[in-house]
Amino acid sequence: MSALTSHQFHSSSLREYDIRGIIGETLGADDAYAIGRGFGTLIARDGGTAVATGLDGRTSSPMLEEALIRGLNDAGINAISVGMGPTPMLYYAECVLEQVQGGIQITGSHNPANYNGFKMVFQGRPFFGADILKLGTMAAGGDWDNGTGTSESYFIEDEYVARLLKNFTGKPFNIAWDCGNGAAGPVVEKLTASLTALNGGEHHLLYTDVDGSFPNHHPDPTEEKNLEDLKALVAEKNLDFGVAFDGDGDRIGAIDGEGRVIWGDQLLQIYAEDVLKSEPGATIIADVKASQALYDRIAELGGKPLMWKTGHSLIKSKMKETGSPLAGEMSGHVFFKHDYYGFDDAPYAAVRLIQAATNIGKCVTQLRSDMVEMINTPEMRFQVDESRKFAVIDEVLARLQADGAEVNNTDGARVNTEDGWWLLRASNTQDVLVARAEAKSEEGLNRLMQQIDMQLELSGLHRGEPVGH
Secondary structure (H helix, E strand, O other), X not given: OOOOOOOOOOXXXXXXXXXXXXXXXXXXXXXXXXXXXXXXXXXXXXXXXXEEEEEOOOOOHHHHHHHHHHHHHHOOOEEEEEEEOOHHHHHXXXXXXXXXXXXXXXXXXXXXXXXXXXXXXXXXXXOOOHHHHHHHHHHHHOOOOOOOOOEEEOOOHHHHHHHHOOOOOOOOOOEEEEOOOOOOHHHHHHHHHHHHHHHOOOEEEEOOOOOOOOOOOOOOOOOHHHHHHHHHHHHHHOOOEEEEEOOOOOOEEEEEOOOOEEOHHHHHHHHHHHHHHHOOXXXXXXXXXXXXXXXXXXXXXXXXXXXXXOOHHHHHHXXXXXXXXXXXXXXXXXXXOOOXXXXXXXXXHHHXXXXXXXXXXXXXXXXXXXXXXXXXXXXXXXXXXXXOHHHHHHHHHHHHXXXXXXXXXXXXXXXXXXXXXXXXXXXXXXXXXXXXXXXXXXXXXXXXXXXXXXXXXXXOOOOOOOOOO
């Protein structure tokens, strides 16, 4: 196939945090080539010579990686493929392989099987927002370097699994692991075998065979319906807890021994208690969708809670800026800088859950039971015209300011009232508004929802039926 001289991406594929599209419709081999050529050009102009690549288990991923590597090579950049595995394995390779200056994972994450995409890291920092838009501008103008790079494979899986257990001193627990046929399966098989050899815990595995058609359930652990098989296994075997992973293994879900979901912000309460034992007074970051119970708990433990914008790239950047050892999102991205590298790694988060329960001296079910119970809505998403979504938030903020409401505008509008809080923000990746509310009582929650409805109506919108992911 002859090299492209320029390229136009589909208008929907260049996103805030990654590049994403539907194979054969909005994303294909030419896009992958252009991404490799543009990213490689930026690496070369920054003095770099090599990029690590990795891919998830989707059927389209090998085709995209082949085109991506050709693009990198034509920009004069060497490609080192670490093969199929979870996104954090690629992040790990980018951190430890001295010869590379960046990394690209081909993954559709938790999207349906016909989607795919790219997550990128540049010289150890997240590559997002304006960086991604620049790839589009460069491609349209054919602003690419020419060169000849090499391509090689590097098997890093065993080294990665060993690193997940470095400094591990956890007690034996009986755990269920649901990989959802995603890319973390082979890593989890090796990880649990190592855990059994280390401390003799019982590990029961679900769906570790990688299958890009996701035949058992959708690999998104933030939706409770996808945790049914995990709950059944924990109940049947009377296990201590269960963990689940999304399609590319950078987000974790968990349930306790009673089958209760431990949401992302609740997991962070457990991790914070452990991390703050060794880093007292540290800043712990969570996104604007997280429960007030989390921020209160961090403060109670002597830490400094920091509310920040939703988005894994934005959180990682804020961690670097503040020196935070731990951060997390409602969506299950958990970032450990404490004793690790600061990227979101779900298999590592699972290991740290065992370690935290050990260090705190309580089982996971007890840790979940000890939490302050709040009544909250799931994340609600409402369709809105792309041209209106940020304008609506500006209108809401202006009205709230005029009313003298207590508002945090870090990412949309998060409003505190005597009942609790409600949030309305614009999604960076879809044409939707995202709402969430949390209260101490059902009556309070209803009042908060009425406030959301009122604000939407004042901007000419109706909450209506929420849309899916």
